[in-house]
Amino acid sequence: MAEKPKLYYFNGRGRMESIRWLLAVxxxxxxxxxxxxxxxxxxxxxxxxxxxxQVPLVEIDGMKLTxxxxxxxxxxxxxNLYGKDLKETALINMYTGGISDLMFLxxxxxxxPAEEKEKEIEFILEKAKSRYFPxxxxxxxxxxxxxxxxxxxxxxxxxxxxxxxxxxxxxxTALSEFPLLQAFxxxxxxxxxxxxxxxxxxxxxxxxDDHYVATVKKVLQI
Numbered sequence: 001m002a003e004k005p006k007l008y009y010f011n012g013r014g015r016m017e018s019i020r021w022l023l024a025v026x027x028x029x030x031x032x033x034x035x036x037x038x039x040x041x042x043x044x045x046x047x048x049x050x051x052x053x054q055v056p057l058v059e060i061d062g063m064k065l066t067x068x069x070x071x072x073x074x075x076x077x078x079x080n081l082y083g084k085d086l087k088e089t090a091l092i093n094m095y096t097g098g099i100s101d102l103m104f105l106x107x108x109x110x111x112x113p114a115e116e117k118e119k120e121i122e123f124i125l126e127k128a129k130s131r132y133f134p135x136x137x138x139x140x141x142x143x144x145x146x147x148x149x150x151x152x153x154x155x156x157x158x159x160x161x162x163x164x165x166x167x168x169x170x171x172x173t174a175l176s177e178f179p180l181l182q183a184f185x186x187x188x189x190x191x192x193x194x195x196x197x198x199x200x201x202x203x204x205x206x207x208x209d210d211h212y213v214a215t216v217k218k219v220l221q222i
Contacts, residue, residue, distance in 0.1 A: 005030040008044065008057040010219070012212035013205045014107060015068045016056040018100075018162060020204065022072060024197040025158050026079035032203070041219050072096070076155035088150045095136075095148055095156040099163050102132045106166050110208040111216075121170050128167045133178050136160060140180040146187060153191070161188045169207055 005023060009016035011034045023030050035041055035055065044050050049057055051066050058065045061078075065071045076082040076092070083089040105127065109120040136148070145151040148160065164185050167174045175182050188194060197204055216222070 004028075006033060006059040007031070008033045008035060008049075008059075009055050010035050010212060010216055011205070012208050012216075014056075014208075014216070017205055018068065018103070018159060019056060019058060019071055019075065021158055021162050021197065022075045022079070022081070022155060024203065025191070025193045026075070026081065027193050028079070030203070035219055036215060038219050038221065069100070072155065081153070081155040081158070083149055083154060084152070088154075091149045092154050092156045095139075096159045098132060098135065099156075099159045102128060103163050103166065106163075106170070107208075111213055125167070125171050125174060128174060129177065132163075133175070133181060136184075137178045137180050140184060146184075157184075157188050158194070161185060161194070 005028065007016060007019065007030055009032070020030070041055070044055075044057065045053060049064050049066075054066060056066065056068060056071065058071050060074075065074065073082070073093075083092050102124075105124050109117060109124060112120050139148060143151075147153055148156040161184075164175065164181065175185065189198060196202065
């Protein structure tokens with residue numbers, strides 16, 4: 001029996017959360033090694049596990065993988081969530097790349113000074129509602145299908161649902177102008193493995209808090 005993937009990261013979302021999502025949705029159990037001290041991080045460096053001196057780190061299939069997009073691409077391909085051909089894979093890469101840009105804005109704002117956070121939230125919401133959500137509303141309207149690519153469930157659908165929920169944590173009404181995305185959210189949220197991951201007690205992490213931010217700064221000395 002194959003060993004469970006092992007995820008090395010902080011006890012919070014960050015760049016690891018999309019990896020947790022993909023594994024959970026694929027029905028794959030995984031273990032987590034929580035980084036809480038500078039010494040843990042330095043040990044990973046000394047052991048040569050962090051190719052570019054960065055986490056996340058995922059041990060899977062005899063490999064120690066770093067770089068978030070590389071890990072996600074591998075998992076998507078491994079668990080048949082990466083399209084049926086190169087054209088579909090290219091679309092999935094394009095869509096998830098755009099989604100990741102929006103995710104990054106949300107991740108970073110938690111590290112901003114308190115006096116800048118409200119202004120940053122408004123900036124994120126404006127970008128979501130003027131650039132990203134209209135694009136995906138248009139994609140769904142143009143092809144009239146349940147999923148983003150090839151009318152089959154893929155990594156792109158998982159990633160889009162994840163960012164929708166992140167934006168709604170900032171503003172509950174963020175999807176009010178996008179009826180197709182509202183229907184998409186309901187449809188994808190009811191896929192059994194996703195529904196399970198969204199339940200309390202799963203390995204999904206809550207929004208970052210001050211303790212998470214302080215731990216990341218301490219461990220990485222930033």
